[in-house]
Amino acid sequence: MKIRIKTISVLLLSVFFIVTSCENNNPIDEEQYFKQVYIVGAAQVVSSFEIPYADEAQEAYISIATGGSLNIDQDVTVTLGHNSAMIDWYNNKYMIDAPVQYQELGTDRYNIPSMTTTVKAGDVYSRLPFEVYTDGLDCDSLYALTFEIQSVSAYQKNAKDSVLILNFSLINDYSDNYQLSIIRYVVSATLELTLPTTASATRVLKAVDKNTVRFFNETKAELRSSYSSNEAYFNAIKSYCVTFTKDEDNSFIVKAWGELNIVDPGECTYDNGVFSFWYDYMEGTQRYRIQGTLGR
Structure with a gap:
């Protein structure tokens, strides 16, 4: 009987030391990888x-x-x-x-x-x-x-x-992805707005300097993948891009980036993340007006 009690005591003591050892060597407390x-x-x-x-x-x-x-x-x-x-x-x-x-x-x-x-x-x-x-x-x-x-x-x-x-x-403060929503008018010889058509597209307004953003006119393709070559892509930027530049009175000046023939810069304002604007430009001998918004 004494031998059995002694054997049980030794076993319990062994279990105690094993449990204590496990508690003192928690692997989570040690570096698992190398630094x-x-x-x-x-x-x-x-x-x-x-x-x-x-x-x-x-x-x-x-x-x-x-x-x-x-x-x-x-x-x-x-x-x-x-x-x-x-x-x-x-x-x-x-x-x-x-x-x-x-x-x-x-x-x-x-x-x-x-x-x-x-x-x-x-x-x-x-x-x-x-x-x-x-x-x-x-x-x-x-x-x-x-x-x-x-x-x-x-x-x-x-x-x-x-x-x-x-x-x-x-x-800059105005560069971002915007949603374009416009009406394009054909402008007659007497400056009447005729034949309205609507269009919408996502536009990237690219920062040019502290106060200026640039974007593609109307819904012209703005991705490089839409053009046959790098040269064609940069020619499109030169031919179709428009800029908005913040003026001293917090309105914006509309200009062509390159060769787009803007004959009337119209008006452009910015309020609460939305540009509201209109401007007239020429395609060949035909005059058009773009009127609409660009909103974030």
Whole structure:
């Protein structure tokens, strides 16, 4: 009987130590992977950053992050550099048939105070801030900067996600996707409005500068895929595009972007996300009036 009691006691004691051991070594409390440092967005190679046209420098940033099942327990200092050759590689691989290819932003167009950032212990990521001077940048160009992790003070960099092409998407207060709703009139020789027809379409209003947006007239095709070549696409922009420019009195001035013959700029106002406008233009010898709205 004593032997049985002793055996049971030993078994219970063993179970106690096993349970205690399991409680003290919860695998969730331990790192399940290995820690790596990477640039957020680098997995897709190209990341887009919206930045407004402005007279003064605009703030931008990239984010550096750490991977793993647990937050880091020490500060990690990350030093970055540029890799300009990455833009050429990407253009040659993915942008051969694109109407515009990426180009490196000129050194006079940005200021990066430091190419070093620190992810603090307990944090997941940190930012590398810098400034971009957007005034005067061409709305039809694709500007970009490259960033590459050169060294880390702890752990290791993720080789696959260590290089990023950051593209700058230029915007202003009025650039966006809009719904166009218009009536087109044939204007007679005596300036009477005749033969009205209605139309609607989705229009992209593209920022041109701080106060100007550009879009395709009427329901002209606005996608590159609608044209036979890159040259035909840019010819269409020159032939069919209209601009709205904010004036000092908060109204908007209607102008042709290129060759569209606008014979009367009419009127254009903006209120609560909606442009209301009319203008007259010529197609050959025929005069037309467009009257309607563009709403977000």
